[in-house]
Amino acid sequence: MLDWYRGDLSSRRVLTLIKHLPHDSAVQRELHGEAAEWSITDHLLAATVDHLAVANWMFQCVNSSEDDDSPEPPKPVPRPGTDTDGEGEEQGEHSTQEGADGALSPGALARFFG
Structure with a gap:
């Protein structure tokens, strides 16, 4: 996230990285709850x-x-x-x-x- 803040990483790239996180990641568990683990x-x-x-x-x-x-x-x-x-x-x-x-x-x- 520091690279995004400094301007070394574009917002589009950050969004792509977040979208393609594994299904069992902490972000997916926070967004989808138990369903992320299935x-x-x-x-x-x-x-x-x-x-x-x-x-x-x-x-x-x-x-x-x-x-x-x-x-x-x-x-x-x-x-x-x-x-x-x-x-x-x-x-x-x-x-x-x-x-x-x-x-x-x-x-x-x-x-x-x-």
Whole structure:
């Protein structure tokens, strides 16, 4: 930042450096909270776990005798930006469908898969 103050670094270059910080950087965590620590892979893995749990639950419901009570449906894996029961809406900038580079945001993937 001292180089920017002295005029050795342009504002455009500072903005580019900030935009391309890693997702787990302190700036990203401050801007996006816990969601900054979840990559697309983490969202896809959570969706896979949720779908597998639902498939197992459906198999158990179909193959259980009718005298028994049906089992409780599985709870989804908690994701950042949702309330504790997993039914809330995404908050912040992750509620948009596409990111700045045109890729789907982790929030959009979480809503699609979970």
